[in-house]
Amino acid sequence: MLELLKKLTQANAPSGNEERLHQIITEEIKNYVDEITIDPLGNLIAHKKGAGPRVMFAAHMDEIGLIVTYITEKGFLKVSNLGGVSPTTALFQRVCFANGTKGVVALDDTDADFSKGLRLSDLYLDIGAASKEEAEQKVSIGDAAAFCGDFYANGNTVISKALDDRSGCAALIAAIQQFKNISNDLYFVFTVSEELGLRGAKTSAYSVKPDYAVAIDVTRTGDVPGKLNMAVSLGKGAAIKIKDSSFLAHPYIKKFMTDTCTEHGIAHQFEVLERGGTDSGAIHLSGGGVMSGCISIPTRYIHSPCEMLDLQDLDAAVKLTVKLIEKGFHM
Numbered sequence: 438m439l440e441l442l443k444k445l446t447q448a449n450a451p452s453g454n455e456e457r458l459h460q461i462i463t464e465e466i467k468n469y470v471d472e473i474t475i476d477p478l479g480n481l482i483a484h485k486k487g488a489g490p491r492v493m494f495a496a497h498m499d500e501i502g503l504i505v506t507y508i509t510e511k512g513f514l515k516v517s518n519l520g521g522v523s524p525t526t527a528l529f530q531r532v533c534f535a536n537g538t539k540g541v542v543a544l545d546d547t548d549a550d551f552s553k554g555l556r557l558s559d560l561y562l563d564i565g566a567a568s569k570e571e572a573e574q575k576v577s578i579g580d581a582a583a584f585c586g587d588f589y590a591n592g593n594t595v596i597s598k599a600l601d602d603r604s605g606c607a608a609l610i611a612a613i614q615q616f617k618n619i620s621n622d623l624y625f626v627f628t629v630s631e632e633l634g635l636r637g638a639k640t641s642a643y644s645v646k647p648d649y650a651v652a653i654d655v656t657r658t659g660d661v662p663g664k665l666n667m668a669v670s671l672g673k674g675a676a677i678k679i680k681d682s683s684f685l686a687h688p689y690i691k692k693f694m695t696d697t698c699t700e701h702g703i704a705h706q707f708e709v710l711e712r713g714g715t716d717s718g719a720i721h722l723s724g725g726g727v728m729s730g731c732i733s734i735p736t737r738y739i740h741s742p743c744e745m746l747d748l749q750d751l752d753a754a755v756k757l758t759v760k761l762i763e764k765g766f767h768m
Contacts, residue, residue, distance in 0.1 A: 438611060438748065438755075441465065442595065443588040445603035449535055451502025451581045452519045455479050455629045457535070458498045458606070462627055465610045470625065478629055480641040483613070485623040492621040492766050493647035493727075494612075494758065495638055495716045496605035496654065497631030500598065501740055502583045503532055503542075503562065505576055512566030514540070517557065519581060520632030524555040526741050532562065532582035538575045539585065540564035586742030593672070593748045600744040602631065604734050604751055605653035612758035620765030621649075628716055635683070638716035642723035649690070649728050649766040652717035653754060655746070656681075656708050656733035667709070669735050671746065674704025675753040676733035681710035683718025689768050690730030697760045704753045708733050728768070732757055 450457045459481055463473055470483040481498070501520035508514055527542045534540075540562045562582070566572035586598025606627055613625055624645045628637030631654075642650065656676055659667030669676050677694045679686050698705040710733075721729035732754050737745040 438607065438751065439590055441610065442604065442607045443597070445606055446588055446597040446599045449533055449583045450498060450500060451583045452499040452630045452632045454535065454581050455498040458627070462606065462610065466613045466625070469613045476641060476644060478637055478640050480629055480637045481627040482641060482645065483625040485619060485625070487619045487622045489621045490648035490766055491624065491646065493624045493626055493642065493645050493650040493720065494609055495626045495628050495641070495650065495652045495720065496609045497602045497628045497637065497716055498606060499630055499632050500583055500601065500603070501632050502581050503527070504581045505562070505578055508569050508572050508578070510569050512564070512568050512572035514562035514564065514572065514576065516560070516562050521740050522557065523740065524557045524560055527557070528555070528560060530742055531585040533585050534576055534580055534582045536575070538564055540582070584742040594745060595748060596743055596745050598742045598744065600736055600746055601655045601739050604655060604736070604746055608653050608734065608751060608754045608758060611755045612762065615755070616759050616762045618763055620767070621762070623762065631716055635714065635716055635719035638719035639723065642720040642727065646724055647720070647727050650717065650720045651690070651729065651758070651761065652715045652720065652731045653758065654715040654731060654733060655736035655739055655744070656710055657713070657739055658735045658737050661737060669706055669708050671735050671737065672749055673706045673735070674750055675757050676706050676708035676735055678708045678710065678715070678717070678731035678733050681714050681718065682712055683714030684721060684729070684731065686730050687721070687728040690728055693766070694730055694732070694757065694761070697764060698757060701756065701760050703756050703760070704749070705757070
């Protein structure tokens with residue numbers, strides 16, 4: 438799992454540039470499914486044919502990043518966000534473009550007005566270019582960069598960029614490789630542009646037309662110093678989502694997940710996320726409505742280059758996904 442997680446997280450794939458993960462994921466799952474397709478938006482859809490209701494599992498491939506909007510005469514880059522990028526978190530972090538060009542996010546303090554807080558417009562990206570012409574040899578307007586964040590593992594703890602949601606992708610891949618039998622028609626969807634408003638989930642759910650759906654994504658924790666009162670902690674198992682800003686779990690899915698964890702001794706906890714959403718928010722509203730749930734992987738410091746998770750929680754998410762597949766959804 439560690440090598441897979443490292444390979445996935447260290448791939449450079451901000452929203453809109455997820456094709457870099459197509460080959461990695463395809464190589465991992467091609468021998469375990471019947472068909473793999475890439476839809477027009479870039480979602481990777483793997484189909485394992487079976488009888489019974491149609492079930493969709495989803496994890497998003499994209500990560501937050503920056504996009505170049507302007508190049509100054511002196512070769513500095515002005516940028517906008519791809520997803521939920523905090524200016525405070527971004528400041529003095531390194532980013533990397535697909536061609537290998539790296540830069541540092543720096544502060545334009547000549548006329549910045551901080552009375553309303555730090556804004557992304559107060560920042561610029563320095564790639565070490567001495568002029569606009571030199572910068573244009575390395576990057577172009579519209580190029581996207583992901584944050585740098587080396588993969589580090591110490592015991593059960595992993596720190597890396599893009600654990601949101603490459604850990605969900607890793608859990609789904611591992612589940613595909615491990616399940617022994619099925620009683621549903623299964624679609625495993627690795628979605629695009631979740632960070633830009635659940636876009637890939639909307640289109641893929643429309644084409645798959647699932648009867649049931651489960652998203653796998655990260656969630657925040659309430660086990661660190663601060664004011665966030667949230668009953669989710671690292672090391673206490675997979676989190677069964679009850680609610681977030683975009684979604685309220687269907688009672689059947691919530692109970693099915695809870696009963697499955699209890700039956701098979703899978704460590705679990707319950708999650709109510711007051712701010713934020715996942716692909717399940719788009720999927721459950723598709724068509725005439727889809728009975729949906731979400732398995733969350735507790736993660737500290739989400740949307741930073743130093744996200745942190747516990748491998749025991751990731752393993753619990755894999756086990757729960759496998760058992761859901763093997764038991765099957767039949768209301």
